[in-house]
Each structure stands twice: as structure tokens, then as C-alpha cells.
Amino acid sequence: MTQPTVPPTLDLRTRAGQATLAFAGTWRLTERLPRLDAARRLIDEAPDIDRLAFDGSALDDWDTGLVTYIAGLEQVCRERNLQCDASGLPQGLTKLLTMARTVPQTGTGAHKMDASPSFLARLGSDTMDLVQSTGEIMEFFGEGVIAFKRFLHGRARFRQSDLWVIVQEAGADALPIVGLVSFLVGVILGYIGDQQLAEFGAQIYVADLVGLATVIQMGALITAIVLAGRTGAAFAARIGSMQVNEEIDALRTLGISPMEFLVLPRMLALIAMTPLLAIYADLLGILGGAFVGTVVGGITLSAYLTQTQQAIGWNHIIQGLIAATVYGAIVAASGCLRGMQCGRSAAAVGDATTSAVVTAIVFIVIAAAVLTIIFDAIGLS
Amino acid sequence: MSSADQPDQAAPAPADLARSVPRGEPHVRLQGIALGYGDTLVQQDLTFDIRRGDVFVIMGGSGCGKSTVMRCLTGLLPPRSGRVLIGEESLWELPPDARSAVMRRNGVMYQGGALWSSMTLEENICLPLEQYTSLAPAQIRAIADYKLALVGLAGYGDYYPAEISGGMRKRVGVARAMALDPDTLYFDEPSAGLDPLSARRLDELILELRDSLGTSMVVITHELDSIFTIADDAVFLDADSKTMLATGNPRELRDHSPIARVRAFLNREPGLMDRG
Numbered sequence: 001m002t003q004p005t006v007p008p009t010l011d012l013r014t015r016a017g018q019a020t021l022a023f024a025g026t027w028r029l030t031e032r033l034p035r036l037d038a039a040r041r042l043i044d045e046a047p048d049i050d051r052l053a054f055d056g057s058a059l060d061d062w063d064t065g066l067v068t069y070i071a072g073l074e075q076v077c078r079e080r081n082l083q084c085d086a087s088g089l090p091q092g093l094t095k096l097l098t099m100a101r102t103v104p105q106t107g108t109g110a111h112k113m114d115a116s117p118s119f120l121a122r123l124g125s126d127t128m129d130l131v132q133s134t135g136e137i138m139e140f141f142g143e144g145v146i147a148f149k150r151f152l153h154g155r156a157r158f159r160q161s162d163l164w165v166i167v168q169e170a171g172a173d174a175l176p177i178v179g180l181v182s183f184l185v186g187v188i189l190g191y192i193g194d195q196q197l198a199e200f201g202a203q204i205y206v207a208d209l210v211g212l213a214t215v216i217q218m219g220a221l222i223t224a225i226v227l228a229g230r231t232g233a234a235f236a237a238r239i240g241s242m243q244v245n246e247e248i249d250a251l252r253t254l255g256i257s258p259m260e261f262l263v264l265p266r267m268l269a270l271i272a273m274t275p276l277l278a279i280y281a282d283l284l285g286i287l288g289g290a291f292v293g294t295v296v297g298g299i300t301l302s303a304y305l306t307q308t309q310q311a312i313g314w315n316h317i318i319q320g321l322i323a324a325t326v327y328g329a330i331v332a333a334s335g336c337l338r339g340m341q342c343g344r345s346a347a348a349v350g351d352a353t354t355s356a357v358v359t360a361i362v363f364i365v366i367a368a369a370v371l372t373i374i375f376d377a378i379g380l381s
Numbered sequence: 382m383s384s385a386d387q388p389d390q391a392a393p394a395p396a397d398l399a400r401s402v403p404r405g406e407p408h409v410r411l412q413g414i415a416l417g418y419g420d421t422l423v424q425q426d427l428t429f430d431i432r433r434g435d436v437f438v439i440m441g442g443s444g445c446g447k448s449t450v451m452r453c454l455t456g457l458l459p460p461r462s463g464r465v466l467i468g469e470e471s472l473w474e475l476p477p478d479a480r481s482a483v484m485r486r487n488g489v490m491y492q493g494g495a496l497w498s499s500m501t502l503e504e505n506i507c508l509p510l511e512q513y514t515s516l517a518p519a520q521i522r523a524i525a526d527y528k529l530a531l532v533g534l535a536g537y538g539d540y541y542p543a544e545i546s547g548g549m550r551k552r553v554g555v556a557r558a559m560a561l562d563p564d565t566l567y568f569d570e571p572s573a574g575l576d577p578l579s580a581r582r583l584d585e586l587i588l589e590l591r592d593s594l595g596t597s598m599v600v601i602t603h604e605l606d607s608i609f610t611i612a613d614d615a616v617f618l619d620a621d622s623k624t625m626l627a628t629g630n631p632r633e634l635r636d637h638s639p640i641a642r643v644r645a646f647l648n649r650e651p652g653l654m655d656r657g
Binding site: 157159162238241246247249250251252253254 | 452455456457480481482484485487489491492493495496497498499508509511512513557561
């Protein structure tokens with residue numbers, strides 16, 4: 001059984017210009033230690049003293065809680081030009097105080113961040129960050145183009161086995177989740193269409209709505225967003241951890257370009273796999289719509305499919321495939337870029353992963369808007 | 382598997398740690414190198430030679446920039462000024478392709494091994510050979526197995542880096558660094574994180590490899606036991622003055638260096654360090 005502890009107390013006695021601060025009880029970090037202000041007030045209230053002594057004879061137990069308290073009191077004494085006498089404290093404690101005082105301060109404190117920089121300072125540093133980040137993206141893009149050129153000339157150095165593993169992970173392994181999400185989005189679109197079109201008795205056009213929306217944009221978009229969260233994040237985490245473990249340095253010192261060895265196979269795999277996954281997503285989306293059309297709308301399956309077939313043209317399919325290819329490249333590039341930019345800590349890997357997903361989704365949405373305008377301008381839509 | 386390095390126990394102890402390879406010509410030469418990251422200067426005015434066949438130690442206290450110097454010598458960090466001559470070629474003035482070719486004549490063992498975690502140990506050693514030789518896959522595997530056996534890890538080819546102990550990972554790091562039979566092998570803190578016996582065995586491995594292959598070894602360390610065991614020549618880097626304070630054989634520097642700070646470091650005397 002543990003003994004009950006005596007609470008820490010503080011008492012100031014004054015005699016002939018000298019004050020003695022007596023510590024009693026248990027001065028441990030786990031106790032409710034008095035605030036330094038309490039001692040400061042006692043000292044300020046004492047009449048005409050030029051010297052402060054500490055008395056630790058009534059202490060039961062102490063730890064660094066008392067050491068830091070005394071160090072704070074020494075500071076108070078310095079501020080008030082009081083002489084400080086720590087000889088009445090336990091020997092171990094005075095030794096600890098001396099140790100802390102004698103260690104030279106090697107840090108300059110210059111590394112400390114300014115807690116509240118001014119608006120202009122923030123604007124300046126944010127602008128510099130933006131310039132640097134744009135530069136890094138351009139550099140990455142340039143290196144990517146060089147790596148791709150070397151690939152076309154058959155001189156890129158990467159392992160084909162890696163490429164197939166990534167194709168498998170990014171492609172085949174994503175089928176269930178891409179399929180499920182696409183089917184459900186097809187169902188949602190089908191329901192919305194059915195509710196609106198039923199008012200006009202035109203439920204058969206649910207097939208047009210679901211088919212066109214899915215093939216032109218939704219199939220590719222859903223695939224890309226699922227891949228951004230699933231594969232892009234995995235790319236960033238994998239390459240980021242390689243950065244932390246110096247594995248990328250090990251490649252570089254061998255003269256192997258990480259751009260060719262790590263980034264190129266990932267780009268190729270996603271550029272090849274995303275359109276295929278998008279076609280699969282289109283089919284599942286149409287099936288989702290068909291499910292609603294037949295079960296809720298009362299249309300026969302063959303009528304629904306015939307209507308879908310009539311609504312969708314090759315131009316729509318090509319739009320969807322071009323979009324999917326662009327999105328695939330964006331997801332792979334975002335994942336690899338953030339992985340390559342990763343710092344050398346566990347936290348940096350987490351940041352890289354988050355950033356990869358955010359970057360990919362933002363650029364996918366921008367690309368979707370730009371592509372829609374381009375397709376319209378060239379008369380593909 | 383236990384974390385103990387079982388294969389280490391089978392490693393033969395060398396009968397004599399004295400060098401059996403004659404000292405060669407300087408083949409890595411640093412001329413007025415200054416290094417830094419961003420606004421921070423790490424080291425400057427570094428001028429020293431590394432001779433062929435030597436075990437050369439880059440030593441100094443924690444944070445003095447030893448690893449930064451290695452990053453410059455192995456082609457990862459360009460110097461702010463100065464030249465690194467490898468043979469007759471100035472590493473950082475070469476076009477990228479030629480620099481890659483020079484870098485391939487180096488092997489590097491990183492502090493944690495830096496093995497490619499998605500590959501088996503054998504594949505780790507095969508990769509450089511696959512990329513830079515036209516050998517048949519069976520020959521490449523045979524060479525990889527031989528290199529694994531050289532570092533006392535025969536039969537471990539099918540393991541993944543995560544399945545072996547830290548000491549074993551370092552040994553595989555050495556085997557991979559030796560894959561292309563480099564002219565110079567670099568070791569970043571080889572004994573960090575190892576028990577004294579494993580650290581000693583790694584030192585012995587460094588000497589054995591130097592003696593049998595004639596490879597120059599550049600070792601970054603602050604472990605005095607290791608320094609006195611393996612070093613033929615050394616440079617002492619200082620964090621405060623941000624430059625080198627001495628070069629020479631560590632035993633001679635310990636006893637006769639005119640610089641108190643260097644003597645203090647090599648004699649484990651912190652008081653002298655502060656005054657130096």
C-alpha cells in the first residue's frame with residue numbers, strides 16, 4: 001500500500017533583510033504544485049529584503065517539478081536584484097540547478113517560427129511557396145517527358161515485372177470498388193431521372209440520361225476519383241516511404257533515374273488502365289440505371305438497352321475514353337509527384353498521401369471542365 | 382527469427398587486421414568544397430585526397446556534416462563551390478549521363494541499409510547487375526548469391542528486407558553496394574544501431590573486403606573503436622568552424638595533433654573539446 005503524500009507547501013519567513021522561502025511536503029510533478037505567482041507575491045509583499053534563501057529541510061520528496069520551480073524563482077530574484085542562496089536545498093537539487101545553468105546554450109532560437117506573421121509576411125511566403133511549388137511541378141513534368149521519350153526509344157530503365165504488378169494493383173484489384181460505386185451512381189441517376197421524367201410519362205428517356213451522363217463523364221470521373229483515393233494515395237505513400245528510407249538515394253547513386261524506375265511504370269500503368277476501368281464503370285453505371293428503369297420505371301430490359309444503344313454514339317465513347325486517359329495521367333502524376341517531394345519523416349509521408357489525393361481530385365475537376373469546353377469547341381459532343 | 386545476427390556468428394574472424402594492400406595514388410580528390418542546404422552552410426574549404434586501397438574515415442561529432450560530404454561524393458548533392466575529382470574527371474562538371482557512369486563506379490551502404498523493400502535480398506543485389514550488364518539472368522543470380530555469401534548471408538536470398546535484423550540489413554547493404562564491383566565503397570555510419578560485436582564484425586568485413594578486392598573504402602563514423610580499428614587515413618570535420626580541422630592517420634592525430642579539439646575528440650575528453 002502506498003503512503004499518503006503530504007501536499008506541497010510554501011512559506012516565507014523574513015528576518016533582518018533576508019527572506020527564507022521554506023518548502024515542505026511532496027514537490028513532485030504529479031502533485032498540485034503551487035503557482036510561481038504565489039511565491040512571486042510573497043516575495044513582493046516582504047518588506048525591504050536584499051537576499052532570498054531557500055530552505056528544503058522539511059521536504060518529503062521532490063523531482064524536477066521543484067527544480068524548475070526553483071529555477072523560476074532564481075529568475076524572479078534576478079529581476080528584483082535579490083541575492084539568491086540555494087545552499088539550504090538538498091544537494092542533488094542544487095547539482096541539477098547547476099547543471100542546467102552551466103550547459104552552454106548552443107541553439108540560437110533563430111529556427112523558431114514566428115507565431116503570428118504579418119499579412120504581408122504571409123503573402124510573401126505564400127507567394128514564394130507557390131512559385132517554388134510551380135517550379136517543382138514544371139521540373140517534374142519536364143523530367144517525366146524526358147523519361148517518356150527514353151521509354152519510346154527503348155532506353156528507359158525500369159523492371160517490367162514492376163509494371164505488371166502495378167497494372168494488377170491499379171487495374172484488376174480496383175474492379176470491385178469501381179464496379180460497386182459506378183453501379184450505385186447509375187442507380188442514383190436512374191432514380192432522379194425516373195422521378196422527373198415520370199411527370200411527363202417519358203421514363204424511357206431515363207436510359208438516355210443515365211447512358212449519356214455515364215459514358216461522357218461520370219464513368220471516367222468516378223473511376224478517376226476512386227483511383228485517386230486508392231492508387232494515387234498508395235503511390236505517394238510508397239514513394240514517400242522510399243524517400244524516408246533512403247531507397248531513392250540508393251537508386252540515384254547507382255545512376256538509375258527514379259523518374260524512370262518508379263514514376264514511369266506507374267504513369268504507364270494508370271494511363272493504360274484508367275480507360276479500361278472507365279469502360280467497365282460505364283457498363284456497370286448503365287446496368288445500375290437499367291435496374292431502376294426496369295424495377296421502378298417498369299420498362300423492359302430490352303427496351304431500356306435499345307434506347308441506351310440509340311442514345312450513345314461513338315463520339316460520346318471517345319470523349320469518355322480521352323477524359324479517362326487524362327485523369328489516369330493526373331492521378332499517377334499527383335501520386336508520384338507528392339511522393340517524390342516527400343520529406344524524410346513519417347509525418348511527411350502522411351502529408352504526401354493527403355496532398356496526392358487533394359491534388360489529383362482538384363486537377364481532375366479542372367481537367368473535366370477544360371475537356372468539356374474543348375470537346376464542345378471541336379464538335380465532338 | 383530472433384533479432385540476433387545468427388549468420389554473423391559463422392563469419393570467420395580475420396587473423397590479422399593489418400593491411401595487406403599497398404597504398405595507392407589519390408583517386409578521389411576534394412578541392413575547396415563548400416556544402417550546404419538552402420541558406421544553411423554545412424561545411425566549407427574541404428580539401429583532401431582519398432588514396433586507392435585506403436580505408437578513409439570521415440569523422441567528427443554529431444551534426445558536423447559527415448553525411449552531407451558523402452552525399453556530395455556520391456553524386457546526390459552538388460557542392461556550392463569547389464571540385465570533386467574522381468580519377469581525372471570532375472564529378473560535378475560532367476554532363477548527367479557521364480556523371481551517372483562515374484557514380485556507378487561507387488557503391489554506397491546507407492545507415493539503415495536502404496534496401497528496396499519491395500524486392501527480396503537477391504533481387505536487391507540483382508537490380509544493378511540487370512540494369513548495367515548484359516549477363517544472363519542465371520549468371521546474375523549466381524553473382525548475387527556469391528555476394529550474399531561474401532557478407533555471411535548465404536541462403537537468405539529469398540527473404541525480404543523487413544524479415545531480417547538491422548545488422549543483417551546492413552550486411553546486405555554492403556553486398557548490394559558491391560554488386561558492380563565498385564572502385565570505391567562508401568559506408569554511412571556502419572556501426573550505428575549495432576551491438577558492439579556486430580559492429581566489430583562489420584569493421585572486420587570492411588577490412589577483409591578491402592584486403593581481398595583492393596577496393597577503397599570511405600567510412601563515415603564517429604565511433605572511436607571503429608576509427609582506430611579500420612582507418613588508414615581520416616579527415617576531422619568540425620561543426621563550429623564548419624570546416625575540416627585535420628587530416629591524417631587517426632592514431633597519429635590522437636597522439637600528436639597540434640589541434641586540441643582533434644586530440645580531445647580522439648581521446649574522449651569533452652573538456653578539451655569545449656576549450657578547443
